[in-house]
Amino acid sequence: MRDLDHRRLGRELGLFDTDPLMGAGLPYWLPDGAVVRHTLEEYVREAERAAGYRHVYSPVLGKRELYELSGHWDHYRDDMYPPMDVGGEQMLLRPSLCPHHALIFRSRTRSHRDLPFRMAELGGMYRSERSGVLGGLTRVRAIQLNDAHIFCTPDQAVEEAAGALGLISRAYADLGIRAARHRLSLPGGGGKYVADPALWRRATALLREVLEASGVPYEAVEGEAAFYGPKIDVQITDPAGRESTLSTVQIDFHQPESFGLRYTGPDGARYRPVMVHRSVIGSVERAVAHLLEEHGGAFPPWLAPLQLVVLPVGEEQEEHAHAVVREAVALGLRAEVSGRAEGSLGSRIRRSRLVPYQAVLGAREAEDGLLAVRLRDGRRPGVLPVAEFLRRVEGRVRARGTALWEPA
DSSP states (O other): OOOOOHHHHHHHTTSEEOOTTTOTTOOEEOHHHHHHHHHHHHHHHHHHHHTTOEEOOOOSEEEHHHHHHHTHHHHSGGGSOOOEEETTEEEEEOSOSHHHHHHHHHTSOOBGGGOSEEEEEEEEEEOOOOGGGOBTTTBOSEEEEEEEEEEEOGGGHHHHHHHHHHHHHHHHHHHTOOOOEEEEEEOOSSSSSOOOHHHHHHHHHHHHHHHHHHTOOEEEEETOSBTTBOEEEEEEEOTTOOEEEEEEEEEESHHHHHTTOOEEOTTSOEEOOEEEEEESSOBHHHHHHHHHHHHTTOOOTTTOSOOEEEEESSGGGHHHHHHHHHHHHHTTOOEEEOOGGGOOHHHHHHHTTTSSEEEEEOHHHHHHTEEEEEETTSOOOEEEEHHHHHHHHHHHHHHOSSOSOOOO
């Protein structure tokens, strides 16, 4: 069985690494890893924009009072970093983005006409993870979270949560991710949850309605809810069979009440919105770790750090190879030349085994404006004109998904 551990793959492919001077659980991204991360983040932003989300930025610090108000200080303190004294005020690295988004919502007068208001951010947050549980990209202390909060009327909550679940499903198809199962995460015993049984029952009933309307098989599990409300967790498994949560959808009545959120109804009265928390790919770190293991480093074409390598057979074809790469880059593709100085043609092809598209350029191809095309999966579509080949590759990348090639 192949070793698909993302930590080994990340080092081997030059995607990310760590340094003890930076600290445990604080990986840094190398150039190819940064390409994957940036492409994934832009994909999410584009999908969110198309679904009607508005993007914001919010600071990674907040006063202790903010997290007391949200409930994080009382119910989540063990996972937070200790306060820092800044000018006589206690400041905290945020463990979550939702309190900041609640403040942004309440910063303006809102009408029922503004709802649903879909607010999204790819933002940093920090969790004080114990050293013993840290590992690669799956458990880190500095997290880049794909987060969003939908502020809506109670009547809109089911439709909005179901729409978020559909957004997750489409992203998984484009990324080549398979959901292992859907879990309805409910509260358990102990004092880690906010105490309001009526709101818990109401939120749980709405999430069951979302799951049943979406036709998604699920199982309810106690003890896995967020401290402020139940949630739908989309579970994934790694090659060793270990299960984790990648994406979530939550319905929250607690924080709108804690922050005193209001909107003006059609009758002029003031009403409390519902807050739907939603994350399509969860943390960028965990998403990349799972994609590495799911695909063995052979990312879908649109996500691959290098999408096309042009392989001149001899030095005489290298100038032409660079011209092909310039055309590819002008189309938005990530392309490079692997020339004779890097070894024999066979060794260069083997070294490029994870690159989706390989184009061999011999004397005859250079003379006739052609490329001998090889795909990562071993298929050989044949000899194609440069313009046609680049057009088809650009089309596959633009279409996203996992397919390498489509019939002409």
